[in-house]
Amino acid sequence: MEKLLRDGRLYVFLEQIDKDFADEVQSRRCEHCGGVLHRGDYSRKPRGGPSWDRRYSFCCSRDGCRKRTTPPSVRFLGRKVYAGMVVVLVSAMLHGPSDRRLQWLREELPIDRRTLKRWREWWTGIFVQSAFWKAGRGRFARLMIQALMPLELVEAFGAHQMEGLVKLMKFLSPITTATCRPGVGM
Numbered sequence: 001m002e003k004l005l006r007d008g009r010l011y012v013f014l015e016q017i018d019k020d021f022a023d024e025v026q027s028r029r030c031e032h033c034g035g036v037l038h039r040g041d042y043s044r045k046p047r048g049g050p051s052w053d054r055r056y057s058f059c060c061s062r063d064g065c066r067k068r069t070t071p072p073s074v075r076f077l078g079r080k081v082y083a084g085m086v087v088v089l090v091s092a093m094l095h096g097p098s099d100r101r102l103q104w105l106r107e108e109l110p111i112d113r114r115t116l117k118r119w120r121e122w123w124t125g126i127f128v129q130s131a132f133w134k135a136g137r138g139r140f141a142r143l144m145i146q147a148l149m150p151l152e153l154v155e156a157f158g159a160h161q162m163e164g165l166v167k168l169m170k171f172l173s174p175i176t177t178a179t180c181r182p183g184v185g186m
């Protein structure tokens, strides 16, 4: 998992998926009034990943509406300052971490303990109680152990490898949109 977090090909994949999500949203119109959507990206500076500096987002161009539509993202998990894949893989590593991993984490990604504790609480508390997870867990062949999230997801998707991680980030991407955010936001 450590190598994967630094693999430039993964970044390219995830960027492309976010672009596709954004194109799809823009090809539709404002869901409130039918107005044309214009780009209005959020600036972001996620840590622990490449220098992704914008989260795609759109604003309705019609006066009096101007509502925002933000596509799902495989790169950004909510408003977290860390790239989504870091939040997933590092949180998974927290379950039964080896000394070597902890050492690597300390050196490469100095994430403070409070943050790690919050991530763990989010996965094992808020995420597993979310409507998203309650609707989505049925697709897995076996019962997923809530206390071992997100390691259970990493294993189910084979997200130790790039292809699996991309699939997992796609699976999780609906929780990153504004419409899903209440109750699941980080």
Ligand SMILES: [Zn+2]
Pocket (backbone or CB within 6 Å): 030, 031, 032, 033, 034, 035, 060, 061, 062, 065, 066, 067
């Ligand atoms: Zn509108």
